Amino acid sequence: MSSLNGDVSPTPSSQPDTPQANGIRPAVNGHFPSNSESSGSSERIQVINDEKNFTQDLTAQIQRWGLRDVGFNYNIVAVFGSQSTGKSTLLNRLFGTTFDVMDESKRQQTTKGIWMCRGKGMGVMVMDVEGTDGRERGEDQDFERKSALFSLASSEVLIINLWEHQVGLYQGANMGLLKTVFEVNLGLFGKKAQEGTSGRTLLLFVIRDHIGVTPLANLQATLTADLTKIWESLAKPQELQDRQLSDYFDLAFTALPHKILAADQFESEIQQLRRRFVDKERDDYLFKSAYHKRIPADGVAFYMENIWEQVQTNKDLDLPTQQELLAQFRCDEISSAAQAEFNEQSKSQRRPIEAGRVVEGLGGLMRNWKTQALTRYDRDASRYHQGVYKRKRADLLAVLDSTLSPLFLGQLKNMHKLCLVAFKKEMLDGMRGDEYNFADVVGKARDKCETRFTEGAKEALLEDTDWTWEDELELLREEVNNVADQCRKDETKKMVNLIERNFKRQISEPVDLSLNKASPDMWDKVLSTFRSTLDKAESTYLVKAKSFNCTDEENTTAIASLRKRAWLALRAKIDEQTADTVILGKLRAHFEERFRYDDHGVPRVWRPEDDIDGAFKKAKDQTLDLIPRYSKIAPLDSSLEYTLPSEPSDSLSSSEDFDFPATLIIFSETKSLDLVSRFRRDADAYYVEAKRSTVSSIAQIPYWMYGVLVVLGWNEAMVVLFNPLYFTFLLTALASAYAIIKLGLTGPLIQVSRTVAGEVQRQASQRLREHFSQPMLAQPVRASSVGSDYEEDRDQDQVLKRRPEPM
Numbered sequence: 001m002s003s004l005n006g007d008v009s010p011t012p013s014s015q016p017d018t019p020q021a022n023g024i025r026p027a028v029n030g031h032f033p034s035n036s037e038s039s040g041s042s043e044r045i046q047v048i049n050d051e052k053n054f055t056q057d058l059t060a061q062i063q064r065w066g067l068r069d070v071g072f073n074y075n076i077v078a079v080f081g082s083q084s085t086g087k088s089t090l091l092n093r094l095f096g097t098t099f100d101v102m103d104e105s106k107r108q109q110t111t112k113g114i115w116m117c118r119g120k121g122m123g124v125m126v127m128d129v130e131g132t133d134g135r136e137r138g139e140d141q142d143f144e145r146k147s148a149l150f151s152l153a154s155s156e157v158l159i160i161n162l163w164e165h166q167v168g169l170y171q172g173a174n175m176g177l178l179k180t181v182f183e184v185n186l187g188l189f190g191k192k193a194q195e196g197t198s199g200r201t202l203l204l205f206v207i208r209d210h211i212g213v214t215p216l217a218n219l220q221a222t223l224t225a226d227l228t229k230i231w232e233s234l235a236k237p238q239e240l241q242d243r244q245l246s247d248y249f250d251l252a253f254t255a256l257p258h259k260i261l262a263a264d265q266f267e268s269e270i271q272q273l274r275r276r277f278v279d280k281e282r283d284d285y286l287f288k289s290a291y292h293k294r295i296p297a298d299g300v301a302f303y304m305e306n307i308w309e310q311v312q313t314n315k316d317l318d319l320p321t322q323q324e325l326l327a328q329f330r331c332d333e334i335s336s337a338a339q340a341e342f343n344e345q346s347k348s349q350r351r352p353i354e355a356g357r358v359v360e361g362l363g364g365l366m367r368n369w370k371t372q373a374l375t376r377y378d379r380d381a382s383r384y385h386q387g388v389y390k391r392k393r394a395d396l397l398a399v400l401d402s403t404l405s406p407l408f409l410g411q412l413k414n415m416h417k418l419c420l421v422a423f424k425k426e427m428l429d430g431m432r433g434d435e436y437n438f439a440d441v442v443g444k445a446r447d448k449c450e451t452r453f454t455e456g457a458k459e460a461l462l463e464d465t466d467w468t469w470e471d472e473l474e475l476l477r478e479e480v481n482n483v484a485d486q487c488r489k490d491e492t493k494k495m496v497n498l499i500e501r502n503f504k505r506q507i508s509e510p511v512d513l514s515l516n517k518a519s520p521d522m523w524d525k526v527l528s529t530f531r532s533t534l535d536k537a538e539s540t541y542l543v544k545a546k547s548f549n550c551t552d553e554e555n556t557t558a559i560a561s562l563r564k565r566a567w568l569a570l571r572a573k574i575d576e577q578t579a580d581t582v583i584l585g586k587l588r589a590h591f592e593e594r595f596r597y598d599d600h601g602v603p604r605v606w607r608p609e610d611d612i613d614g615a616f617k618k619a620k621d622q623t624l625d626l627i628p629r630y631s632k633i634a635p636l637d638s639s640l641e642y643t644l645p646s647e648p649s650d651s652l653s654s655s656e657d658f659d660f661p662a663t664l665i666i667f668s669e670t671k672s673l674d675l676v677s678r679f680r681r682d683a684d685a686y687y688v689e690a691k692r693s694t695v696s697s698i699a700q701i702p703y704w705m706y707g708v709l710v711v712l713g714w715n716e717a718m719v720v721l722f723n724p725l726y727f728t729f730l731l732t733a734l735a736s737a738y739a740i741i742k743l744g745l746t747g748p749l750i751q752v753s754r755t756v757a758g759e760v761q762r763q764a765s766q767r768l769r770e771h772f773s774q775p776m777l778a779q780p781v782r783a784s785s786v787g788s789d790y791e792e793d794r795d796q797d798q799v800l801k802r803r804p805e806p807m
């Protein structure tokens with residue numbers, strides 16, 4: 001092991017300063033020609049090429065260096081600093097490595113990517129890192145940030161190489177870069193370092209071309225102050241807020257004289273420094289165990305590859321270049337200007353759309369605004385950094401689309417509403433009159449509505465967007481179906497109502513006729529009329545329902561409802577014809593027909609010898625027979641009987657339960673009895689009247705009485721004619737009569753006279769009747785009044801006996 005760390009002092013002359021002097025092929029950019037050059041322990045390898053790829057040969061190379069099995073007995077050192085500041089020269093001198101050194105005559109970048117070489121005669125893996133701030137990479141700081149972080153995280157000692165005149169500069173001394181690297185390092189590995197799993201790191205500042213005017217101590221103080229300052233300004237993770245620079249890093253400083261102007265001094269200082277890397281016994285030994293990462297040598301390759309991967313994937317290092325920054329700023333400005341104009345244009349259509357209007361040609365307008373905005377952006381922004389320009393263009397496009405999206409969606413919604421309204425109108429227009437096929441009307445209206453919506457939606461849809469209108473069309477379809485369905489239901493209802501109205505009209509007359517006649521087959525006629533009319537109504541419904549695309553279930557329900565409503569309509573008609581006054585009228589008419597008219601339909605004039613009682617009884621019995629006939633719908637022919645299921649009512653009619661057998665009963669027993677008694681009263685009046693008519697014919701004044709009056713009144717008449725006073729009175733009376741006639745007062749006078757005469761006649765008749773007729777009338781009237789109670793009971797029994805049994 002001692003040999004590994006043995007103090008090998010390569011003579012300066014033997015150290016190659018240039019690739020040519022070493023006979024080493026220069027690295028080819030971006031490639032691993034063999035991933036190692038030279039041979040034996042002086043072989044070097046490009047660990048990371050300038051395209052940021054990590055080599056796969058590191059493990060093998062460590063094996064070739066003979067370091068694979070040394071466990072922890074090795075060290076890693078890396079260098080960091082601006083390009084062409086003698087980093088490779090320093091490493092070659094210190095560790096006897098064979099890194100390429102710049103050709104003075106060309107002055108260009110020598111080290112590309114990160115190279116590694118084993119220190120000559122020592123177990124040290126030395127990493128030569130591409131210089132920072134090189135003109136070759138220009139503004140692209142990506143690699144220098146990543147390579148610096150990689151070096152910091154993977155090595156025990158990081159040599160920070162800088163010219164004396166760079167001390168105190170911010171960018172020149174790579175302070176900006178170090179700040180970023182410290183920050184990300186703290187974020188990525190800070191916690192591990194704190195836990196002690198990944199050791200501290202020594203930052204060794206090597207100040208080149210130190211003239212000596214400014215003592216090293218002063219330079220050291222400046223650098224320490226600068227580092228402390230940038231450390232304090234770091235954005236540290238929450239849990240590491242109070243961590244100090246010294247918690248992670250040790251700082252060491254050394255100065256080297258000018259290599260050419262003070263070559264000997266330079267060499268001796270180099271040797272001094274080399275000893276600090278080699279001599280473990282020294283107090284200022286640099287590879288202290290605290291810096292060791294505690295990774296066995298055989299795992300170093302894997303460990304480093306891991307670190308590189310973490311560094312690579314860390315977004316915090318992807319800081320933009322100046323060019324990108326400028327591009328970002330300008331592209332943002334240009335994009336904002338384009339957006340402002342675009343917003344103005346789009347605003348003009350926002351209000352009408354929000355108000356629910358469909359803007360004709362909205363798609364064209366939106367396309368136009370979008371193209372204008374993009375053209376404007378492209379014209380001004382395409383000159384800037386292409387990556388930024390494209391990124392910002394995509395952002396602008398997204399903003400434009402998101403601004404237009406509500407217009408598109410609003411347009412869809414408005415079209416949806418408009419199409420629905422148009423659909424309803426189309427339906428109404430199509431359903432005018434009776435000769436329409438509902439299915440055809442709906443089909444046409446639907447097609448028109450969908451076509452209109454689809455055309456409008458396609459017009460409004462912008463290319464290269466993820467907008468869709470199919471969902472809205474689906475919604476529209478659903479609503480159209482709902483409207484059509486509702487319409488169909490309404491139409492079906494209307495049709496059923498119409499059929500019902502027609503039905504009522506059609507049955508009205510035949511039922512009236514049948515019920516007026518009250519023949520024994522009255523109900524047969526009523527029911528057969530009902531059946532035939534209902535059959536017609538049902539077939540009318542079925543024909544219409546077919547064009548409405550009604551389902552079988554709907555048809556069954558509608559027919560059932562129609563039947564029930566038809567039955568109720570019939571029942572209403574019957575009720576109308578059997579209302580108290582109407583049925584009493586019917587009974588009266590029936591009775592009158594039989595009692596007051598003879599068999600030939602001639603009015604009867606009752607004579608005392610006529611059998612009024614017999615005729616009265618017969619007519620009354622026949623009439624009373626009608627009450628049980630009317631009281632229940634009971635056809636003689638049982639095949640004509642009609643039944644309906646008794647069930648709770650459907651939505652088309654009332655919500656009450658429907659009890660069919662109850663609808664067959666027209667009168668209850670109580671009602672029948674009431675009718676009997678009411679009819680009897682009427683019939684009795686007829687009877688009395690008949691009786692009176694015979695009396696009044698007997699009580700007539702005989703004609704000879706008038707002759708007697710003339711004879712007896714002759715003298716009085718002569719007295720009037722020949723007496724001047726009476727005659728004058730007569731003349732006055734005649735003149736008054738004449739005047740009355742002329743003045744048109746005849747009517748009122750006659751009226752008054754009639755009233756007076758009537759009263760006189762009444763009084764006279766009364767007196768005469770009392771005088772002449774009292775003994776003749778006494779007997780029959782008494783018989784009638786005595787028999788009335790008995791007859792009433794008998795009539796009621798008769799009615800009850802004739803009532804048909806309930807069905």
Ligand SMILES: Nc1nc2c(ncn2[C@@H]2O[C@H](COP(=O)(O)OP(=O)(O)OP(=O)(O)O)[C@@H](O)[C@H]2O)c(=O)[nH]1
Nearest residue numbers: 083084085086087088089101102109110111131259
């Ligand atoms: N003035 C001066 N020049 C030096 C010193 N060390 C090396 N040089 C010269 O500086 C030039 C660059 O040396 P390199 O070692 O290639 O520098 P580098 O930093 O490794 O260069 P890159 O790898 O390209 O970044 C060479 O011509 C060296 O001879 C020094 O201490 N002082």
